[in-house]
Amino acid sequence: MLDILFTKSADLVSGPLRDVGVKDGKITYIANHSGAVPESREICCLDGKLLLPGLVEPHIHLDKALLLERMAEDVTELRQAIEVTSYLKQSFTAEDIYERAMRIIKQAVSKGITHMRCHAEIDPVIGLTSMEAMVALRQQLKGILDIQVVAFPQDGLFQDKRMPILMKEAVALGADVIGGITYMDADLSGHLELVFGLARQYGLPVDLHVDFSDNPHQLAIQDVIQATRKYGMQGKVSVGHLTSLGAAERGDAERIASALAEAGIHVISLPLTDLYLNGRGDHKGDYRGLTPISLLLKHGVNVIYGSNNVQNAFTPFGTTDPLDVGLLLAQTSHLGSARDARQLIHMATAGAAAALGLSGYGIRIGSDADLVVCSAKDARSLLYERPERERVYKKGRLVSQTDVIQQNWLSLETVGS
Numbered sequence: 001m002l003d004i005l006f007t008k009s010a011d012l013v014s015g016p017l018r019d020v021g022v023k024d025g026k027i028t029y030i031a032n033h034s035g036a037v038p039e040s041r042e043i044c045c046l047d048g049k050l051l052l053p054g055l056v057e058p059h060i061h062l063d064k065a066l067l068l069e070r071m072a073e074d075v076t077e078l079r080q081a082i083e084v085t086s087y088l089k090q091s092f093t094a095e096d097i098y099e100r101a102m103r104i105i106k107q108a109v110s111k112g113i114t115h116m117r118c119h120a121e122i123d124p125v126i127g128l129t130s131m132e133a134m135v136a137l138r139q140q141l142k143g144i145l146d147i148q149v150v151a152f153p154q155d156g157l158f159q160d161k162r163m164p165i166l167m168k169e170a171v172a173l174g175a176d177v178i179g180g181i182t183y184m185d186a187d188l189s190g191h192l193e194l195v196f197g198l199a200r201q202y203g204l205p206v207d208l209h210v211d212f213s214d215n216p217h218q219l220a221i222q223d224v225i226q227a228t229r230k231y232g233m234q235g236k237v238s239v240g241h242l243t244s245l246g247a248a249e250r251g252d253a254e255r256i257a258s259a260l261a262e263a264g265i266h267v268i269s270l271p272l273t274d275l276y277l278n279g280r281g282d283h284k285g286d287y288r289g290l291t292p293i294s295l296l297l298k299h300g301v302n303v304i305y306g307s308n309n310v311q312n313a314f315t316p317f318g319t320t321d322p323l324d325v326g327l328l329l330a331q332t333s334h335l336g337s338a339r340d341a342r343q344l345i346h347m348a349t350a351g352a353a354a355a356l357g358l359s360g361y362g363i364r365i366g367s368d369a370d371l372v373v374c375s376a377k378d379a380r381s382l383l384y385e386r387p388e389r390e391r392v393y394k395k396g397r398l399v400s401q402t403d404v405i406q407q408n409w410l411s412l413e414t415v416g417s
C-alpha cells in the first residue's frame with residue numbers, strides 16, 4: 001500500500017499524464033495514467049498539473065539576509081557592500097541570525113525549495129556564531145529542508161592569523177563544504193592551497209566566490225582549474241559569480257570554458273547581485289556583469305544559478321524564488337526560446353542537484369519524494385508566469401500548501417447574479 005499516489009501528473013516533456021506513488025518518503029511507483037491504480041492511503045489527483053522535483057537553491061547567504069533597514073546608506077560597489085556588511089556583522093547575535101534565516105527559509109520552502117546550500121560567514125569578529133546558527137537550523141529543519149553549510153571566509157583567510165584555525169573549527173562543528181574567495185587575499189595560491197588542502201584533509205567539496213568584477217584580466221578561475229586538477233577534485237568544485245569571464249576576450253573565455261567543462265567545475269550565476277553591482281562602468285556592448293551563460297553552456301559546463309543575497313547591501317532585491325532568478329537570466333542573457341526555458345528549469349533542479357552532489361534526487365524510482373505541484377502548461381509558462389507552488393513535499397511529507405483561488409469580474413458577476 002502506497003502512502004500517497006499523485007494521479008494524472010504532467011511533466012515538462014509533455015508526454016502522457018503519469019501516476020507517481022510514494023512509500024516511506026521514496027518514489028516507488030511511476031506509470032502512465034490508466035484506470036487501474038495501485039492502492040494508496042491518500043490519492044491526490046493533479047488533473048494535468050505539473051509534478052516537479054524539488055527546487056534547489058545552490059548559493060545563498062542566510063546570515064546576512066534582510067539587512068536593508070539597518071543600512072545608513074545605499075551601496076553600489078562590491079567593496080562598499082563588504083565594508084557595510086562587516087560593520088553590521090559586529091552586532092549580529094545568534095538569535096538575530098536565526099530569526100532572519102528562518103524568515104527566508106519559510107519563504108523558500110513555500111516556493112518549492114527542498115535543498116539549499118548556504119554560506120556561513122567566518123571571521124575573527126563573528127567567529128563561529130553564524131556557523132553555529134546554520135548548523136542548528138540544519139538539524140532543526142531535517143525532514144523539511146536539506147541544508148548544506150559552507151564555511152565561508154568572506155574577508156579572506158590571511159587578514160587575521162586566527163582564520164585557518166577558525167576554518168578547522170567550522171569543519172569540526174559540521175561544515176559540509178569548504179568555502180573560499182579569490183579576491184580578498186593578495187596571496188591567491190596560498191589561499192587556494194589552504195582551501196583545497198582542508199577539502200582533501202576532511203573529504204569535503206569546495207565552493208568558491210570567484211572573479212567578481214568587470215575586470216577582464218581578473219581570471220583567478222585559471223588557478224582554480226589548476227588546483228582542481230592538482231587535488232583530483234573534478235566534479236566536486238563549484239564557483240559563484242565568475243563575472244569577469246563575461247568581460248574577458250572571447251578567445252580567452254572560450255578556452256577557459258572548455259577547461260571548466262573538462263575539470264567538471266560547476267558555475268553558479270548570481271544575477272540578482274551581479275547585475276546590481278557590476279556593469280556600472282564604461283563597457284562595450286551590452287555587458288551587464290554576468291558570467292557568460294551561453295558560452296559556458298556551449299562548452300558543456302554545468303551552469304546553474306542562485307539567489308546569493310536577499311535584501312541586503314549586496315542585493316537590495318530577492319524573494320528566494322529560484323524561478324524569479326531564472327526569469328531574470330532569461331531576460332538578460334538572451335535565453336528566450338522554449339529550449340532555453342527547459343534549460344533554465346533544468347538549472348534550478350537537476351543541474352543544481354548535481355553541483356550539490358545530491359543522491360536520490362529527481363522523479364525516478366528509488367528517489368526521495370521531494371516534489372512540487374503547480375499549474376503550468378510547459379517550461380515557458382512555468383518560468384514566465386511563475387505560478388504558486390500549490391503543494392511542496394519533502395520525503396513524501398507535505399511541508400507547504402498554498403491555496404489558489406482566483407475570481408475575476410466575470411466569475412464575480414456570475415456569483416452575484
Ligand SMILES: [Zn+2]
Pocket residue numbers: 059061119209240308
Ligand atoms: Zn555569495
